[in-house]
Amino acid sequence: MHRRSFLKNTGTFSLAVGLAPYLSHLDFFNDTEDAKAPFFKLSLAQWSLHKAILESKTLDPFDFPKKARQLGFDAVEYVSQLYTIDNANATAGINNLVKVLNARSSDNGIKNVLIMIDNEGELAALKKSARDEAIAKHSRWVDAASGLGCHAIRVNLFGTGAENDFAIWKETSADGLGRLAHYAAKSNINVIVENHGGLSSDGGKLTEVIKAINLKNCGTLPDFGNFCVKREGGERWGTPCLEEYDKYKGVRELMPFAHGVSAKTFDFDAAGNETTIDYVKMLKIVKDAGYKGRIGIEYEGNRLSEEDGIKATKALLLKAAAQLK
Template sequence: MPSNRRHFLRQLGGLAAGFGAASTGLSFINSPNEDFQTKGHTSYPDFAPAPLFFTISLAQWSLHKKLFAKEMDNLDFPAMAKNTYGISVVEYVNQFFKDKAKDEKYLAELLKRCNDNGVKNHLIMCDGEGDMGSPDANVRNQAVENHYKWVDAAKYLGCATIRVNAFGQGSAEEVAKAAAESLSKLGEYAGKTGINVIVENHGGYTSNGQWLSGVMKKVGRKNVGTLPDFGNFCIKREGGAQWGSKCIEEYDRYKGVGEMMPFAKGVSAKTNDFDEQGNCIETDYVKMLKVVKSAGFKGYMGIEYEGDKLSEEEGIKKTKALLERVGAMIK
């Protein structure tokens, strides 16, 4: 791994200097503002912000420690996203309201809080609903049906999409065939209400960009796609575990994201650690955002901070600042 300084220079090399992330979430060219401030003014003039090619959203998993510790509730999420982080688009994780998918009173309250705070619901990330890539037809059909309630909840909340998993036991070919069948069936159901179904690179076969893009080609539905995550590219872990143990085989993240981007209906901006200049250590964001931009993507990029060294609040804010700074540079 290069030193922090070399990593920083590599990220910024060849790009115009002088961009900074303002606390409002907009980036301004520094020199006119600095000159303005040296003349004794205390506020910024109306200079045009450098636009981003994507819209920042906040993935609820960024706050999973607070949620699991009961320091906040799922109903608090929309207001916190807007008032603490200045983010107006949110992505839920079904684990935090697992028994509420059919509870219209609860969903109405959640929607009210979104409307009260000017927050848009974009996505529900669905876990624990069964293996849609299982070669066993009964298992995968049950998994598909288990997701119907989340499609309906997403529609009620005004979301565009649900994120599902495509896990299964068997060979790569067997799981791919089973996953394509399940995604086609769920996609047909979701398509009736205008909801998208997307798969994230989330471990195992799904973290192989070529495998996942192959599944998408098999499905061939406009409302079925991918959610490229910048960090989830571990194909194999010690002991065959899905999570937790040491990764012993990892797919190239830039190649993987590039392979998934033609089918992307969202992007997950994963971060774990930062250097002194605010750059993500594990992912070169200049390189990665160029991959995303080159695919013509203009949708939602969800912040998903998953590190341990910073608090969740600090990690979210640093990720947002990084996206604003680097995003404004990518032309």
């Protein structure tokens, strides 16, 4: 929903008014040595604009660095599935993607932070041959991340069949993720797992896998809002959540291994607070862990437009961080 339509909706007008004080001063933080700067730096996750890219097609994914700069960011997190790569010639396609994005990011003064990898096979698959294929496909993105000057790729830790038994999933995860991390270490690229559904959203179980691998470049990307471990119908996405892991406990468990943090938002109240996540409490967990890296903004709501949701998330992060000082 565009901002104009949003403001016409009388049921949400008070929300827009309530957010106004936060949306009006978003430019004061520009990732400089400002006295008001929080303990972290910001980046923009490309998924925050996936509707503009995939649905309305008003944003070319290659123009993401330019859009991020227009929104006041100096660093970005790419999403692999938002780019079309010909599987018959994937290496050439990814190399061209790197070339174009390097030019676009350089032209706009943007730092490339990481690439979120999706739909490239299951690293925790039950069959070794399937894990081998997933590692090969993910390895191309390790090379892409290196070429873009990123510090990491974000991966999922799915394994159809293996996820029915934690002991089996732990074993297959340690193998697939561990071998990929060994490959990535040669390029100084971190391989980081996001809590993204199923057993990966159980903070305690995911950290067991990371500890078992025991590699410095193999870690986590704690996401504030992805802690559903069981959905209706056994689906991975889309259906109602039946069982959710405690999000604050989960982030606390994942932070010691974090090479990035994802600030997820869905909706905001009239005061600009996220309706399902206590951001002050969450940021305190992040700060207490000694984290001083990037926090990526990932808005996934429907009430605000994507751009307004990004701005509201940024404002909330800065407001919550200020309360910790």
